[in-house]
Amino acid sequence: MVGVEHALVTGVAGFIGSHLATELLKRGWLVTGVDGRSPASDPVAAENLAGLMGDGSFQFVETNIADADMTILLEGVQVVFHLAALPGVRRSWGDRFADYLTCNVLGTQRLLEACGVVEVPRLVFASSSSVYGQTDSQPSRESDLASPSSPYGVSKLAAERLCIAYATRPGAVTSVIALRYFTVYGPRQRPDMAISRVMRAAMSGHTVSLYGRGTQRRDFTYVSDAISATIAAANAGVQAEVINVGSGQSTSLAEVMDAVAELSGASVPALRRVAQPGDVDATAADLSKAHALLGYEPQVALGEGLRRQWNWLASREHKTHPVAVEAAR
Numbered sequence: 638m639v640g641v642e643h644a645l646v647t648g649v650a651g652f653i654g655s656h657l658a659t660e661l662l663k664r665g666w667l668v669t670g671v672d673g674r675s676p677a678s679d680p681v682a683a684e685n686l687a688g689l690m691g692d693g694s695f696q697f698v699e700t701n702i703a704d705a706d707m708t709i710l711l712e713g714v715q716v717v718f719h720l721a722a723l724p725g726v727r728r729s730w731g732d733r734f735a736d737y738l739t740c741n742v743l744g745t746q747r748l749l750e751a752c753g754v755v756e757v758p759r760l761v762f763a764s765s766s767s768v769y770g771q772t773d774s775q776p777s778r779e780s781d782l783a784s785p786s787s788p789y790g791v792s793k794l795a796a797e798r799l800c801i802a803y804a805t806r807p808g809a810v811t812s813v814i815a816l817r818y819f820t821v822y823g824p825r826q827r828p829d830m831a832i833s834r835v836m837r838a839a840m841s842g843h844t845v846s847l848y849g850r851g852t853q854r855r856d857f858t859y860v861s862d863a864i865s866a867t868i869a870a871a872n873a874g875v876q877a878e879v880i881n882v883g884s885g886q887s888t889s890l891a892e893v894m895d896a897v898a899e900l901s902g903a904s905v906p907a908l909r910r911v912a913q914p915g916d917v918d919a920t921a922a923d924l925s926k927a928h929a930l931l932g933y934e935p936q937v938a939l940g941e942g943l944r945r946q947w948n949w950l951a952s953r954e955h956k957t958h959p960v961a962v963e964a965a966r
């Protein structure tokens with residue numbers, strides 16, 4: 638993009654945010670990365686940020702976006718990539734919802750206010766397939782009714798609608814693209830997510846909990862595809878849009894477990910548990926809009942993506958627990 642060189646990435650110590658910052662730096666951007674987790678005290682954050690710290694074009698700022706004055710950090714920034722959020726679907730019930738409201742909704746609203754003050758031209762928001770809720774057998778289109786099944790999905794829809802409201806008010810200077818990511822996986826995937834847990838179980842021999850019958854289907858999206866769409870959203874010529882980002886293929890959890898068993902050479906030890914509230918039966922992305930507005934074409938098929946995540950995990954585990962990994966092979 639002509640002229641754009643400074644991005645602010647919120648949630649940079651997370652799974653997707655750390656991949657995004659890495660790719661932006663590779664493409665010559667200056668990156669200010671913000672996160673509430675500190676690499677000094679949080680081992681996951683430290684691991685995610687390891688490749689970024691020390692890069693002269695990268696600055697890390699530990700701060701909570703829900704209560705910090707973000708305007709200082711936004712000076713000179715052309716694009717905000719807003720990924721900071723509490724991301725778990727199944728944890729969002731009960732008392733924890735207060736934190737989801739603070740981080741996902743209030744944090745987004747405060748960031749939008751700050752972008753308006755500093756006149757940041759573009760904000761790209763990490764929305765979620767969870768805004769759709771239970772769907773019929775057709776791939777979800779952005780124009781479909783959004784009817785989330787979890788408090789998390791409600792918080793992401795609220796944040797998404799805030800983004801659109803701010804970008805469409807009279808005189809708005811910050812244009813917005815909200816990307817509805819569909820279950821993203823790959824190296825450094827969050828440890829609470831299914832593929833990550835299934836692979837760890839296969840490597841360690843410990844049992845993974847399987848919620849429901851394994852028939853639930855997800856449009857699993859490889860992380861580099863999600864990142865390509867996200868960077869393309871920095872300069873797409875629109876004012877306020879919501880766009881799906883998926884793989885276009887829907888796969889059951891049982892099929893993923895079979896694929897991981899093939900990679901590991903043994904079946905994955907699993908214990909059936911009841912289906913979890915908030916989980917939907919299936920997600921599937923209609924990608925026509927992503928193709929038309931972002932030129933998006935997913936590149937990494939599930940088999941290849943799983944192999945890459947497996948190899949990453951194996952090399953990582955080998956460094957920390959070489960004996961246990963050898964035994965699991």
Ligand code: NAD
Pocket residue numbers: 647648649650651652653654671672673674700701702703719720721722723724739740744763764765766793817818819820821822827
């Ligand atoms: P992650 O938990 O790895 O990263 C999120 C980061 O945001 C964390 O490092 C966390 O510390 C930070 N954060 C949370 N609240 C904050 C606050 N108030 N101030 C500063 N930092 C804060 O999650 P992820 O899987 O990388 O997801 C990134 C984004 O993408 C989230 O917005 C999530 O809702 C969205 N998303 C993820 C997926 C997926 O499959 N991983 C799918 C759809 C949408």
Ligand code: UGA
Pocket residue numbers: 724725726764765766767768818819820821829830831832834845846847848849853855890913916917
């Ligand atoms: C994922 C992310 O975790 C959310 O942050 C994101 O917003 C959402 O995708 C999205 O697409 O919007 P989810 O689809 O629930 O949420 O992905 P996983 O956490 O990987 O779970 C996939 C399926 O596996 C679910 O049905 C879940 O119940 C199941 N699962 C998960 C298990 O059976 N066992 C586990 O240990 C973990």
